[in-house]
Amino acid sequence: MSDVDLTARASFSEWTMATIRYGDQDPLGHVNNAVFSTFMEQGRTTFLYPFLKAIGDPNIDIVLVRITIDYRQELTFPGSVDIGTNVIRLGTKSVTFGHSVFKGGTDECATTGEAVLVFFDLTTRKSILPPSDVRARLEELLKG
Amino acid sequence: MSDVDLTARASFSEWTMATIRYGDQDPLGHVNNAVFSTFMEQGRTTFLYPFLKAIGDPNIDIVLVRITIDYRQELTFPGSVDIGTNVIRLGTKSVTFGHSVFKGGTDECATTGEAVLVFFDLTTRKSILPPSDVRARLEELLKG
Amino acid sequence: MSDVDLTARASFSEWTMATIRYGDQDPLGHVNNAVFSTFMEQGRTTFLYPFLKAIGDPNIDIVLVRITIDYRQELTFPGSVDIGTNVIRLGTKSVTFGHSVFKGGTDECATTGEAVLVFFDLTTRKSILPPSDVRARLEELLKG
Amino acid sequence: MSDVDLTARASFSEWTMATIRYGDQDPLGHVNNAVFSTFMEQGRTTFLYPFLKAIGDPNIDIVLVRITIDYRQELTFPGSVDIGTNVIRLGTKSVTFGHSVFKGGTDECATTGEAVLVFFDLTTRKSILPPSDVRARLEELLKG
Numbered sequence: 001m002s003d004v005d006l007t008a009r010a011s012f013s014e015w016t017m018a019t020i021r022y023g024d025q026d027p028l029g030h031v032n033n034a035v036f037s038t039f040m041e042q043g044r045t046t047f048l049y050p051f052l053k054a055i056g057d058p059n060i061d062i063v064l065v066r067i068t069i070d071y072r073q074e075l076t077f078p079g080s081v082d083i084g085t086n087v088i089r090l091g092t093k094s095v096t097f098g099h100s101v102f103k104g105g106t107d108e109c110a111t112t113g114e115a116v117l118v119f120f121d122l123t124t125r126k127s128i129l130p131p132s133d134v135r136a137r138l139e140e141l142l143k144g
Numbered sequence: 145m146s147d148v149d150l151t152a153r154a155s156f157s158e159w160t161m162a163t164i165r166y167g168d169q170d171p172l173g174h175v176n177n178a179v180f181s182t183f184m185e186q187g188r189t190t191f192l193y194p195f196l197k198a199i200g201d202p203n204i205d206i207v208l209v210r211i212t213i214d215y216r217q218e219l220t221f222p223g224s225v226d227i228g229t230n231v232i233r234l235g236t237k238s239v240t241f242g243h244s245v246f247k248g249g250t251d252e253c254a255t256t257g258e259a260v261l262v263f264f265d266l267t268t269r270k271s272i273l274p275p276s277d278v279r280a281r282l283e284e285l286l287k288g
Numbered sequence: 289m290s291d292v293d294l295t296a297r298a299s300f301s302e303w304t305m306a307t308i309r310y311g312d313q314d315p316l317g318h319v320n321n322a323v324f325s326t327f328m329e330q331g332r333t334t335f336l337y338p339f340l341k342a343i344g345d346p347n348i349d350i351v352l353v354r355i356t357i358d359y360r361q362e363l364t365f366p367g368s369v370d371i372g373t374n375v376i377r378l379g380t381k382s383v384t385f386g387h388s389v390f391k392g393g394t395d396e397c398a399t400t401g402e403a404v405l406v407f408f409d410l411t412t413r414k415s416i417l418p419p420s421d422v423r424a425r426l427e428e429l430l431k432g
Numbered sequence: 433m434s435d436v437d438l439t440a441r442a443s444f445s446e447w448t449m450a451t452i453r454y455g456d457q458d459p460l461g462h463v464n465n466a467v468f469s470t471f472m473e474q475g476r477t478t479f480l481y482p483f484l485k486a487i488g489d490p491n492i493d494i495v496l497v498r499i500t501i502d503y504r505q506e507l508t509f510p511g512s513v514d515i516g517t518n519v520i521r522l523g524t525k526s527v528t529f530g531h532s533v534f535k536g537g538t539d540e541c542a543t544t545g546e547a548v549l550v551f552f553d554l555t556t557r558k559s560i561l562p563p564s565d566v567r568a569r570l571e572e573l574l575k576g
Binding site: 172 | 316320321322323325326329349351352353354355356357358359
């Protein structure tokens with residue numbers, strides 16, 4: 001696990017916002033656990049996709065291989081969340097994102113997560129080194 | 145169908161916002177049709193639930209009996225939507241909401257919809273007249 | 289509206305099954321209304337997609353322009369649904385599907401629906417006549 | 433991590449089935465990662481809820497505190513999944529479920545997961561010891 005405190009807003013520089021939907025709630029009257037995977041995916045894609053798109057190589061993809069989510073506090077509709085994303089580890093072919101979902105506009109951390117992704121060549125179906133400009137951007141994020 | 149032009153922003157006074165999620169998209173690369181039901185539900189619940197809660201009668205509910213949605217323009221991630229909600233018909237035991245989902249911050253109408261709901265007694269499992277203060281609020285909305 | 293009785297199992301020859309998920313339920317403890325759009329979509333795609341795929345023309349698509357759903361009976365987890373699909377109207381460039389969602393293994397009809405779709409050329413972004421073998425299949429379904 | 437091989441069908445005695453939905457797919461044309469949380473939740477609830485219901489104490493709940501999911505193979509619509517559930521660790525106030533999602537009717541393991549849950553008193557909002565008959569059932573499952 002990372003040394004970065006994922007429950008602290010100060011650990012994140014990349015932010016995106018999402019609104020909670022009535023249908024996100026399950027019979028327990030709170031946001032269902034699976035929705036937090038969706039929030040974290042939104043955090044990753046929002047700031048990573050522009051780089052992947054810029055590369056413009058339709059053969060290169062980045063795929064999720066493992067996610068761990070810690071549920072700390074429940075959330076309810078209506079409201080919003082602030083989703084923090086950072087890079088907490090960088091391997092040769094993989095990157096680990098740190099995620100945190102805060103109750104909108106507060107310091108209350110609802111969930112934290114770590115997501116491991118690998119770069120992938122869609123033609124050979126094998127993991128690959130990330131393009132250099134994507135790696136440069138990830139290193140920048142890793143330093144905070 | 146209603147005389148109200150549901151594709152025009154001017155037809156709505158009640159607004160709520162929702163963010164589009166990566167996972168809202170289907171293999172066609174646009175927001176899946178079922179998500180618009182969720183957006184419209186958010187519009188209804190956001191401004192109706194405070195009234196139902198204020199009544200504080202756990203036996204009274206309002207249930208959806210019919211929805212019609214017209215798909216006019218596709219939406220993609222990332223982005224947001226502005227959801228307009230109004231009242232276009234008021235029966236003795238039913239109310240018809242008009243819904244419109246606009247591409248966030250624009251006049252581009254992606255979908256419109258009409259939702260018929262009835263007031264319901266959870267004990268007797270029968271439709272009922274709405275409480276008078278809820279009806280008063282709905283009449284106010286009907287006038288625009 | 290159609291003359292076909294969408295609440296009767298006998299009106300359908302095309303069937304697919306879906307399992308109800310815990311997360312399909314909303315705070316009211318029943319399957320959320322948006323999930324029925326997903327069930328009906330499953331019915332359409334299950335038997336239409338093989339034909340579209342067989343054509344193998346990536347420029348041809350079929351898009352949803354309107355859906356109406358009538359909610360007749362609530363459903364709860366756990367359980368399954370039997371989804372009936374038929375063709376109730378056939379225009380030159382459009383087709384209307386009839387949908388029915390039954391509580392699994394019973395004659396209890398939970399929802400019925402009608403979905404209007406148009407054939408679409410992805411290059412010109414205009415509606416088109418359906419390919420002849422797709423039309424032949426739809427006519428066959430229209431006759432029951 | 434557990435000694436149990438979660439990629440092997442033989443490791444599981446409790447099974448439930450789910451159908452894949454068109455809308456489960458994201459723009460990459462495969463089942464979106466968040467859906468696997470939903471599949472695993474279905475596995476847990478299907479065989480645990482009867483026990484919780486039998487207790488009939490509305491103050492007792494079991495809440496998810498951590499989930500880890502390993503993505504091993506992608507899935508596509510149409511099709512189904514076989515969801516295996518077992519108990520891999522049992523603490524005084526917590527239980528860890530092992531999960532595996534197989535491509536329907538095959539030995540191909542798409543994802544595995546571990547979910548930690550704690551028993552919870554809804555009145556005091558604190559973790560508690562599980563009721564003795566629930567614990568007995570969990571011990572039985574732990575032995576396989």
